[in-house]
Amino acid sequence: MISVKNLSKFYDHFKAVDNLSFDIAPGNIVGFLGPNGAGKSTTMKMLTGFLPPSEGEIFIKERSINSDAKAIQRDIGYLPEGAPAYGDMTVWQFLHFIADVRRLKGAHRKERLYDVIRRVELGDVLNRPIDNLSKGFKRRVGLAQAILHDPDILILDEPTDGLDPNQKHHVRQLIEDLSREKIVIISTHILEEVAAVCNRVMIIADGQLRFDDTPEVLRHRSRFCNAVSLRLSYAADISGLAELDGVDEMEIDRKTGLVTLFPEPGKHIFYAINEYVTQRRLPVDTLTLETGRLDEVFRDITTAEVVNG
Amino acid sequence: MGNIWIVTKREFASFFATPVAYVFIAIFLMLSGIFTFFIGNLYERGQADLIPFFNFHPWLYLFLVPAIAMRSWAEERKSGSIELLMTLPISVAEAVLGKFIAAWLVLGLALALTFPLWLSVDFLGEPDHGIIVAAYIGSWLMAGAFLAISTCMSAFTRNQVVAFILAVVVCFLFVVSGSSIVLDAFQPWAGNLILDTVASFSFLSHFEATAKGVLALNDVGYFFIIMVVWLYASLIVIEQKKAD
Numbered sequence: 001m002i003s004v005k006n007l008s009k010f011y012d013h014f015k016a017v018d019n020l021s022f023d024i025a026p027g028n029i030v031g032f033l034g035p036n037g038a039g040k041s042t043t044m045k046m047l048t049g050f051l052p053p054s055e056g057e058i059f060i061k062e063r064s065i066n067s068d069a070k071a072i073q074r075d076i077g078y079l080p081e082g083a084p085a086y087g088d089m090t091v092w093q094f095l096h097f098i099a100d101v102r103r104l105k106g107a108h109r110k111e112r113l114y115d116v117i118r119r120v121e122l123g124d125v126l127n128r129p130i131d132n133l134s135k136g137f138k139r140r141v142g143l144a145q146a147i148l149h150d151p152d153i154l155i156l157d158e159p160t161d162g163l164d165p166n167q168k169h170h171v172r173q174l175i176e177d178l179s180r181e182k183i184v185i186i187s188t189h190i191l192e193e194v195a196a197v198c199n200r201v202m203i204i205a206d207g208q209l210r211f212d213d214t215p216e217v218l219r220h221r222s223r224f225c226n227a228v229s230l231r232l233s234y235a236a237d238i239s240g241l242a243e244l245d246g247v248d249e250m251e252i253d254r255k256t257g258l259v260t261l262f263p264e265p266g267k268h269i270f271y272a273i274n275e276y277v278t279q280r281r282l283p284v285d286t287l288t289l290e291t292g293r294l295d296e297v298f299r300d301i302t303t304a305e306v307v308n309g
Numbered sequence: 310m311g312n313i314w315i316v317t318k319r320e321f322a323s324f325f326a327t328p329v330a331y332v333f334i335a336i337f338l339m340l341s342g343i344f345t346f347f348i349g350n351l352y353e354r355g356q357a358d359l360i361p362f363f364n365f366h367p368w369l370y371l372f373l374v375p376a377i378a379m380r381s382w383a384e385e386r387k388s389g390s391i392e393l394l395m396t397l398p399i400s401v402a403e404a405v406l407g408k409f410i411a412a413w414l415v416l417g418l419a420l421a422l423t424f425p426l427w428l429s430v431d432f433l434g435e436p437d438h439g440i441i442v443a444a445y446i447g448s449w450l451m452a453g454a455f456l457a458i459s460t461c462m463s464a465f466t467r468n469q470v471v472a473f474i475l476a477v478v479v480c481f482l483f484v485v486s487g488s489s490i491v492l493d494a495f496q497p498w499a500g501n502l503i504l505d506t507v508a509s510f511s512f513l514s515h516f517e518a519t520a521k522g523v524l525a526l527n528d529v530g531y532f533f534i535i536m537v538v539w540l541y542a543s544l545i546v547i548e549q550k551k552a553d
Contacts, residue, residue: 048396051552073398080396084389086319088326100315101397129326145393 001025002047002153002183007056009042009207016042018207019056024183024200026152029175031194031201031215032187035302039207040187041081044157047185048078060153074102077151079159083142087131091122091141094130095148102149112148119174120144135162143171153183160193172197191294195219205302218297225292228273229260233283240280244272260290312399316407320381321414330415333377337419340369345426358436362426363444363520367484367512370455375476377415378459379469381408382547386467391551405544409453409460409536416452420445440522447519450532451512455480457539464546467553483535487511 002024009017017039024030034040045051047058049069058065060072085094095116099109117123120140125133130141139162146154159175160168175184175197188194194201195215203211203218211218219225232238238259242250246267251260263269270289277284324330341362345351349361385391394404430436459476466472485491487508495504508514515528 045392045552050392050396070398070400073396076396078393078396080389080392082389084391084393086323086390087388088323089319093322097315097319098397100318101312101399103311 001059001061003059004047005057005059007043007046007058008054009039009046009051010054015207017046020204020207020209021056022202022209022212024185026181026183028200029184029198030186031198032185032204033189033191033194033201033298034187034204035189038205038302040204041157042207043204044078044155044185044187045080048076048155049073050080074149075152077146077149077154079139079142079146079156081157083139085130085138085141085145088129090127090129091133091144092126094141095144098145098148104149112150116144116148119147119177121170136164136167139163140167140171143174147178151182153185154178155185157187158189159186160188160190168193191298195294203298203301210301210304215294218294219292221297221300222292222294223262224260224290224296226268226270227260227262227290228270228287229258229290230273230277230287231258231285233285236283238282241273241276244269244276246272312403313407313410316399316404317411317414320408320411324377324411324415329377329380330418333373333415334419334422337369337373338422340373341365341423342426344369351426351430356434359426359430359441359444360520362423363448363516366448366451366520367516370452371480371484372477374416374452374455375459375462375473375480377412378456378476379463379472381412381460382464382543383467383469383472386551386553387469391547395551401544401547405460405540405547409456409540412456412460413449413453416456417449420449420452437522443522443524444520447516447524447528447532450529451516451519454483454512454532454535454539457536457543458483461539461543461546464543464550483510484512487514 004020004022007017007020008015020039020043032040032044042051046053046065047060049065049072052066061075063072065072086097089097095113099113104112117126120143122137122140122144125137130138133141139159143156143159146156154175156175160171163171172193175186178184186193186198198215201211201213201215201218202209238250241247241259241261244261246263246269247261248264248267249262251262252258253260261269261273274287276282277287344365345359345362349365351359351361354361382391385394395401399407427436427441430441431438458479459472462476462479463469463472465475482491488511492504492508495507499507515531518525519528
């Protein structure tokens with residue numbers, strides 16, 4: 001259980017984090033979204049006890065980070081931005097060092113080490129110095145380090161940055177496997193990642209919390225949510241589509257020829273359009289139900305001026 | 310306590326995973342040999358002691374200790390691994406001490422590897438072994454004082470070269486603070502009390518007796534206080550600047 005109250009961080013006169021308040025319960029996989037410099041990393045650094053807050057308080061499992069940082073850090077696994085590690089050590093030595101720090105002993109230590117190495121697929125590089133590894137492997141070493149002691153709270157700052165699509169998929173699966181009873185906080189600026197693994201989205205911009213709900217709600221914010229787009233094989237009269245019941249607006253992209261029909265709020269128009277197209281025998285190549293465009297919503301939320309409320 | 314040992318182990322291994330420790334030890338042994346025989350005239354003196362050897366230690370340490378300490382915190386900040394270290398359940402004090410002890414052990418090892426000198430003196434004459442042991446211990450303590458200063462300078466910056474230069478300068482001031490180089494700056498305006506205080510900071514004067522095998526409490530205490538003060542300063546600097 002994480003509880004953050006009126007958290008702020010100033011650098012000289014610059015406000016990196018501005019009065020954030022939120023609670024995170026076990027089972028939450030939180031996607032922490034925001035443009036570069038929005039305050040994501042700063043917030044994570046404060047949650048993990050690396051930076052002291054300028055104002056406000058952080059409670060983790062009913063302990064304050066100001067007075068109980070070391071106890072809290074035992075319960076947290078943290079992958080800092082850029083996955084720093086001790087480059088002159090081999091992967092094996094590094095993981096043993098972390099196991100020492102985490103006080104893993106005996107059979108349990110061995111089991112955790114092997115489990116993590118298998119899960120993160122580090123078996124082939126165990127005896128190579130971390131400095132000589134590729135970016136993807138370095139990131140995985142950082143991830144292995146974070147989950148080694150099976151923490152209740154996992155905080156990952158851009159865990160998939162620099163990974164290829166297969167590795168990204170792999171990391172996402174890993175996070176899904178982990179997180180039944182845990183708290184996971186992932187910062188990213190990849191929107192699909194949030195939709196793929198998170199059950200809660202927090203968007204911050206200019207240090208302020210702009211959105212805090214499920215990815216579905218975020219999707220529903222998009223005007224493209226439940227819109228229907230279609231493509232014609234040759235020009236035809238489609239003006240009738242705009243007159244259909246429930247259709248609010250029709251947009252035609254002149255470059256691509258894509259026609260998009262937006263519904264009135266709360267209306268479903270796919271069926272009506274499909275029926276119309278079939279009846280009129282319109283030359284439709286593709287007919288798609290849009291699920292909402294996260295990037296557009298993200299842009300709206302992060303660039304908009306703050307409205308009180 | 311356990312955490313200090315874990316950090317020490319890691320740091321010590323890291324000195325030997327890179328060429329740092331080997332280069333350091335090789336150069337230390339070479340230079341101490343050259344100083345002892347060619348400049349200190351160990352043979353020509355015709356005395357069975359190691360005073361010429363120990364007398365050069367402050368000057369050897371002046372350049373070599375900052376070299377071994379410069380990466381301890383600067384590198385940590387440059388690579389970002391300080392964020393990892395500080396978010397593990399290890400306190401800053403434990404990390405500072407762990408790193409310090411690791412480097413101090415390397416210095417101790419380098420010092421211990423000068424044992425052939427001792428053997429040769431023993432072979433050639435009948436030295437007082439107690440004096441030599443005391444001088445070794447004193448030299449190691451002085452190395453610790455150099456190391457604490459250099460550690461603090463390394464905590465100030467993320468650039469190892471800057472850390473090295475700062476450390477050499479500050480160490481130099483401590484080495485010569487009893488001599489006219491430093492005292493002349495105070496002479497015109499400061500009273501005798503200040504002059505004496507500044508002069509009493511000198512590593513040279515505190516090591517003078519030690520090199521002859523006299524482990525006086527005030528000299529030993531002085532080097533310990535220097536270590537504690539500068540390590541405490543490192544701790545504060547790291548707390549303040551870790552995220553810069």
